Amino acid sequence: MAEKEVKSIGSVKDVRKEMNRGAWTAEEDRKLAEVIEVHGAKRWKMIATTAGLNRCGKSCRLRWMNYLRPNIKRGNISDQEEDLILRLHKLLGNRWSLIAGRLPGRTDNEIKNYWNSHLSKKIKQEKQSGGSTRGCSKLQRTRVVEEVNVVEVKREDTSNGGDQCSKMSFNVDEFFDFSEEGPLNLEWVSQFLELDEGLCHPS
């Protein structure tokens, strides 16, 4: 995609007055990266002004988060990653940032795009051919999502010292804590799959 990006540089830009819009140029990327290096990735309005980019803070944030940030993986979503996305989407719905949080180096925007252009069609096709990937009923899937909502509520509650998590069979904070993981540490996947299987095929 980098090739495509280079080609498109400047093609949309300067069409509208006031703020720059459209594709980012290499020069803009460089300026933005420089300012973020100095000030950190916070206060995007200030960053936009300081960099002299004539872009809104939101636009700068998006560019940084999705393309300029270190350790970003681009393209080539592996089968393993695809499978994870499918499973997580089944569990979480369109909560792309949460899904992206479980895929090191991937961004919510990339996953969202990948879903819309690849996986949603794939699922449609599978449904049309009568095949359910996991054999989960709609009701069971609803249960899974509700369960996750409970997880989030309980997670807030635990900060108040309450021990109300008896419903959950795994440690919620560990489940959502990505801070100490190496790239594509899949231990949590096993935990998740156990939960998934348990809900879809209760014994």
Place this chain on the structure above:
DNA sequence: AACGACTACAACCGCTCTGCC
């Protein structure tokens, strides 16, 4: 070669959430 349809993805928009005063 030319053209239109389709695809993929970068970027924008509007809304919500969060923190500060």
Place this chain on the structure above:
DNA sequence: GGGCAGAGCGGTTGTAGTCGT
């Protein structure tokens, strides 16, 4: 508690590239 600004999220749009005719 209310208002405001900044940050973050998900949905949608715009456009370049690709494919089929």
